[in-house]
Structures are given as structure tokens and as C-alpha cells.
Amino acid sequence: MCKYYSKMGNYNFDQIINRKNTDSLKFRALKERFGREDLIPLWVADMDFQSPQELVDAMVERSKNGxxxxxxxxxxxxxxxxxxxxxxxxxxxxxxxxxxxxxxxxxxxxxxxxxxxxxxxxxxxxxxxxxxxxxxxxxxxxxxxxxxxxxxxxxxxxxxxxxxxxxxxxxxxxxxxxxxxxxxxxxxxxxxxxxxxxxxxxxxxxxxxxxxxxxxxxxxxxxxxxxxxxxxxxxxxxxxxxxxxxxxxxxxxxxxxxxxxxxxxxxxxxxxxxxxxxxxxxxxxxxxxxxxGEDWMNELKHYIEENIKFVDKYLKANFPRIKVVLPEASFLIWLDCRELKLSQKELNSFFINKARLALNDGAMFGKEGIGFMRMNVGCPRTTLEKALKQLMDATHSLF
Ligand SMILES: Cc1ncc(COP(=O)(O)O)c(C=O)c1O
Incomplete structure (x- = not known):
């Protein structure tokens, strides 16, 4: 069993599901939007979790009618x-x-x-x-x-x-x-x-x-x-x-x-x-x-809360110059990177070319977002672990 298996245990949000050949914007548009494909996609707001089984089953069943x-x-x-x-x-x-x-x-x-x-x-x-x-x-x-x-x-x-x-x-x-x-x-x-x-x-x-x-x-x-x-x-x-x-x-x-x-x-x-x-x-x-879907949603929310806490704790312990603006809702973390003192172009390049992560550029949300990046944590925790490790390794290039 995966070590992060959801505590409540009815749904497995730790499962890694391959989305690469599913015409997913998040995965297929990496080259076009970020200039390279070897990135962990943590940008556009959809999640890497399968929808509730009842929903998937109903779609399949309906399709069988043809x-x-x-x-x-x-x-x-x-x-x-x-x-x-x-x-x-x-x-x-x-x-x-x-x-x-x-x-x-x-x-x-x-x-x-x-x-x-x-x-x-x-x-x-x-x-x-x-x-x-x-x-x-x-x-x-x-x-x-x-x-x-x-x-x-x-x-x-x-x-x-x-x-x-x-x-x-x-x-x-x-x-x-x-x-x-x-x-x-x-x-x-x-x-x-x-x-x-x-x-x-x-x-x-x-x-x-x-x-x-x-x-x-x-x-x-x-x-x-x-x-x-x-x-x-x-x-x-x-x-x-x-x-x-x-x-x-x-x-x-x-x-x-x-x-x-x-x-x-x-x-x-x-x-x-x-x-x-x-x-x-x-x-x-x-x-x-x-x-x-209510039970599924309640467990999902718990999993997202743990993902947010995980990122926050990790950054506080390892690289407190990037701060998490703790969200009160949803799976999108707003990262305050202003202490890095990079221009927005340098900040984006750092995340893409050094950390190999595809996040949303904070500036796209208005000039008030300069110095920020948006990270999607609607993914299995092991994906986040990998992403944060890549981010940490990349920070060495800053000094
Ligand atoms: C605030 C907000 N509104 C709307 C949307 C997109 O909604 P739709 O796909 O229904 O247009 C998003 C997607 O990220 C969003 O964050």
C-alpha cells in the first residue's frame, strides 16, 4: 500500500494516473506554453485524480448504448x-x-x-x-x-x-x-x-x-x-x-x-x-x-488540505524565502516569491529551466501578481514530493 494512503481510506488519491495520452491541456501544452516538455505540470486548474467511480461507471455504461x-x-x-x-x-x-x-x-x-x-x-x-x-x-x-x-x-x-x-x-x-x-x-x-x-x-x-x-x-x-x-x-x-x-x-x-x-x-x-x-x-x-459524490469530495478536501500543509511545511523548513499564502479554498497555492528578488522573467525561467516545474506565472493575474507563482496541488503527494525536491535542488543555482 502506498505510504500516503488517505487516512479515511475509501478513495485512493495517491494513485498516479497517466494522463499523457489523453489530450489533456495540462500535459500536452507544455512545449507550446512553457517551451519544454520535461516539466511537472502544476498549472491549469484541473486535478490529476480520477472522478468518483459512480460517475465514471455511468459514463461508460451510457457509452455502451452507442x-x-x-x-x-x-x-x-x-x-x-x-x-x-x-x-x-x-x-x-x-x-x-x-x-x-x-x-x-x-x-x-x-x-x-x-x-x-x-x-x-x-x-x-x-x-x-x-x-x-x-x-x-x-x-x-x-x-x-x-x-x-x-x-x-x-x-x-x-x-x-x-x-x-x-x-x-x-x-x-x-x-x-x-x-x-x-x-x-x-x-x-x-x-x-x-x-x-x-x-x-x-x-x-x-x-x-x-x-x-x-x-x-x-x-x-x-x-x-x-x-x-x-x-x-x-x-x-x-x-x-x-x-x-x-x-x-x-x-x-x-x-x-x-x-x-x-x-x-x-x-x-x-x-x-x-x-x-x-x-x-x-x-x-x-x-x-x-x-x-459528497463522500468522495469530503475525502478529497482532506487530501488537498494535507497537500497544502505539506508544501507549506516543506518550504518553511527548507526554503522559507518562498512563502505559501495559505488558501481557504481549492487546490491552487499562491506562492509569494518576492524575497527571491528576481524579475518576473527570471522567476519564470527559474521555475521552468532550473526547477523543471510548470506553474502559472503570477503576473498573468494582473501586475499585483508580480513576484508570485500559482501552484496546483490537485495531485498525488508523491508528485508534490518530487516537485519540491526539484525546486530545492534548483535553489542552489540562485546563489
Ligand atoms: C475562478 C474561475 N472561474 C472559472 C473557471 C473556468 O470555468 P469554466 O471552465 O466553466 O469556464 C476557473 C478555472 O480555473 C476559475 O478558476
Whole structure:
């Protein structure tokens, strides 16, 4: 038995699964994105764990039929989302408030189309998931930044700063709840104040809650729409089981909109472009993950917590100049490398050419990410051990 076999023991997250010939972006794009192939991939946000067995079995079983016609969208599909939101986050959601989406980022793009015009301003809070900025720019909206403040080793929102920068051209604020990168799980007070400011200034909040199920270390996710009436009536919530159950390639996202007027406008756009239609595997995967995946998810969270602690302890003991910003959610560690005093180009080159690791460049999340790198720890611990050893060996080249 592998020495790290999960303590609770029902699922083996230590198992190394070969993803090399599976057309995985994380593995196949190394040469294209990082210039070489001999790297341990710890970048794009999917995990190296197999999804729950029930989900895999259902996909195989369905495939055996060999006919892949149009899917019927069942009541049970909607019910599985409502039940999940209630059980995990104590949020009451009804069928009519839900729509299938072909991706959370696409859902953001659709909302930008529906609720803003060219030249309008959209607020983001960097360092933040880079598509927030890219999608906004590609839609010819102006990106307005309200940078997060790094304080006592974690980020907080600059809510005073936010209030000052809003103009009447600001139409939307993009919220990452929990936040990627850094892993902050925003608390009720912060979200309530944010909701109040945005409501008062007629700025619609698009809350991306894709990382919400993977809250760690006893933290609690608060769905944005639940913090106040203002939040409920002035928000579009986007979510998916894709990060939680490692099914990003199955395209299983959805929106939840409480405000009838906003919902009708958004759904009209989706329906008129047939953007609300998924494939048979997507609907199945959501339903099975939410109906049968909870135990698996709970063990996964424990494994991720141990991976995070492992990296933190290792770096503290061996190379404290790189610091872990401890995430409160998800499997992405934000590494503070500012003490190395390298330029961003040198920092990236160090990780790629010396440590032979493929991490996300912190600068892609905004200039606030300069001096940082993002490491994906959704992998077996032996992979992390190997990666950290390579990193340690590489540090000799720095002195
Ligand atoms: C905050 C955040 N939103 C959205 C996504 C991607 O979602 P989708 O694949 O549904 O577009 C990611 C993936 O890493 C993410 O971290």
C-alpha cells in the first residue's frame, strides 16, 4: 500500500494516473506554453485524480448504448443542483432560477453582452483569474481595477477604494467567490458591504462560485446572493461541479439568477442563441456528481488540505524565502516569491529551466501578481514530493 494512503481510506488519491495520452491541456501544452516538455505540470486548474467511480461507471455504461442523440433535460437534473446548493451552502434555489451554461467564463461573457455596452466599465479585483480581464477587454469594455490588499498573509477587498472608483459608466463587478488566486473565502460582512456599494451604484455583481464546494480548513462558503436582499436582487451567480469533481472537460456549468427581470433578459439571450443546451454527458455528470459524490469530495478536501500543509511545511523548513499564502479554498497555492528578488522573467525561467516545474506565472493575474507563482496541488503527494525536491535542488543555482 502506498505510504500516503488517505487516512479515511475509501478513495485512493495517491494513485498516479497517466494522463499523457489523453489530450489533456495540462500535459500536452507544455512545449507550446512553457517551451519544454520535461516539466511537472502544476498549472491549469484541473486535478490529476480520477472522478468518483459512480460517475465514471455511468459514463461508460451510457457509452455502451452507442447512440448519442439529443438529451432530454430532466427534472432530476435541476433537482440535483437545488439539493446540492441547499445541502452544501444552505441556499434555496428553484428550477426556474437555474440555466445550464457551456462554461462559467462563457457565462460571464454572455452577461457582459447582455448587461453592458461597448465602452462601459467593468470592475475586477486583481490579482484575479485572468479571463476576467481578457474577456472584458475582448468585449471592448474598459477594465477598472480595484486591487485586493495583501494583509497578514491573506487578501482582503479594498471596499473604501471600490466606492471611490465607481463612475456612472461602471455596469458590472466580477467577483471570484471564493477568490482565485489566493483562495480567500469571502465572509458575510465583506460580501454584504460589497453588495450594498454595488446596489447603491447600480453595478451588477457577477459572482463566479466555481470553487465554492472546495472550502477548506473549516471555512464556510457564503453564496453572494444570500447575504442581503440587495445582493439577491442585483446578482448573477455562476457555478459548476467541474473543479470539485474534476470534470472540466465535460462542460457542466450553470447560472442561478433570483431577480426575475435579470433572469428573463439573460435567459432570453441564452435561448435565442441556443447556449443553454448541453450534451448528454454534461447533464448526467452534474446529476451524478451532486447526488453521489459528497463522500468522495469530503475525502478529497482532506487530501488537498494535507497537500497544502505539506508544501507549506516543506518550504518553511527548507526554503522559507518562498512563502505559501495559505488558501481557504481549492487546490491552487499562491506562492509569494518576492524575497527571491528576481524579475518576473527570471522567476519564470527559474521555475521552468532550473526547477523543471510548470506553474502559472503570477503576473498573468494582473501586475499585483508580480513576484508570485500559482501552484496546483490537485495531485498525488508523491508528485508534490518530487516537485519540491526539484525546486530545492534548483535553489542552489540562485546563489
Ligand atoms: C475562478 C474561475 N472561474 C472559472 C473557471 C473556468 O470555468 P469554466 O471552465 O466553466 O469556464 C476557473 C478555472 O480555473 C476559475 O478558476
Amino acid at each position: 447512440i448519442f442523440g439529443y438529451p432530454f433535460v430532466s427534472k432530476e437534473y435541476y433537482q440535483s443542483i437545488s439539493n446540492w446548493q441547499w445541502q452544501q451552502h444552505q441556499w434555496k434555489v428553484s428550477e426556474e432560477e437555474i440555466s445550464y451554461l457551456p462554461g462559467v467564463v462563457k457565462g460571464i461573457a454572455f452577461a457582459i453582452d447582455v448587461f453592458s455596452d461597448k465602452g462601459d466599465q467593468i470592475i475586477i479585483q486583481p490579482p484575479v483569474y485572468h479571463p476576467f480581464r481578457i474577456i472584458t477587454q475582448l468585449h471592448e469594455r474598459e477594465v477598472v481595477i480595484n486591487p485586493l490588499i495583501l494583509e497578514e498573509d491573506q487578501y482582503r477587498m479594498d471596499l473604501d477604494g471600490l466606492e471611490k472608483l465607481i463612475t456612472n459608466k461602471c455596469k458590472i463587478l466580477l467577483l471570484s467567490n471564493p477568490h482565485n488566486p489566493g483562495g480567500r473565502v469571502w465572509n458575510r460582512e465583506e460580501l454584504k458591504k460589497l453588495a450594498e456599494i454595488c446596489y447603491k451604484n447600480k453595478v451588477l455583481v457577477i459572482s463566479d462560485e466555481i470553487h465554492s464546494d472546495l472550502v477548506l480548513f473549516g471555512n464556510k462558503h457564503i453564496p453572494f446572493a444570500t447575504v442581503s436582499k440587495e445582493a439577491e436582487q442585483n446578482s448573477i451567480i455562476l457555478s459548476a461541479p467541474s473543479k470539485t469533481f474534476n470534470i472540466a472537460g465535460l462542460v457542466t456549468s450553470y447560472s442561478i439568477i433570483k431577480n426575475k427581470n435579470l433572469r428573463e433578459r439573460y435567459h432570453k439571450y441564452l435561448v435565442s442563441n441556443e447556449l443553454n443546451q448541453g450534451n448528454i454527458f454534461a447533464y448526467m455528470a452534474i446529476q451524478i456528481a451532486y447526488e453521489k
